[in-house]
């Protein structure tokens with residue numbers, strides 16, 4: 001069997017990825033499948049931290065457009081990430097509900113082979129869980145951010161709207177920013193750029209893809225220097 005390409009990774013799962021075919025909330029079947037995939041890569045000896053989003057329940061920007069104070073809306077968004085983390089946590093049988101993010105502790109959990117689910121974003125309004133993913137990846141010294149999406153990678157236009165949108169297999173950070181490509185928000189991309197942290201964007205809806213990425217198969221898109 002081939003060797004993993006990475007030793008420690010940070011997987012970013014957006015709230016949307018947990019929706020399945022629903023308009024709102026969490027699809028237990030999807031959560032179970034993601035948990036199974038996490039187990040599979042864990043079996044390869046790879047350490048995995050997961051940052052979960054909350055967009056399947058609420059996004060600060062959208063709620064504030066409807067009149068909720070932005071900071072309150074962001075706090076609601078961060079609470080939504082905690083609901084998602086509980087759903088994932090339940091599926092991968094971690095018994096504690098949560099503990100505060102203490103860097104050395106998280107690293108210790110990872111070293112012991114535990115899958116660590118990180119909820120609550122950065123804890124600050126005006127940020128996103130993509131930025132939390134970039135920040136935590138750096139803090140725990142993950143080698144790469146695996147950004148799970150429902151399309152195959154980075155495209156030159158939205159593939160769900162533009163039928164002949166082309167997938168880009170490798171792109172640098174500045175180009176993502178200057179072309180305004182929807183990989184992650186600009187704060188997250190800048191943080192990765194400043195710290196030279198690669199991002200692999202891949203389709204988590206294809207069963208087995210997480211393992212493929214971890215084994216170094218060239219699927220998805222690489223954002224790097």
Ligand code: UDP
Pocket residue numbers: 013014015016052053054055056058059060061073074075076077078079080081120121122123124125126127128129130132
């Ligand atoms: N959020 C925040 N600070 C953070 C992370 C998230 O205020 O550090 C709020 C923000 O309102 C955001 C919501 O939580 O819209 C849900 O997170 P995000 O939109 O990143 O979720 P995803 O798109 O990944 O599902």
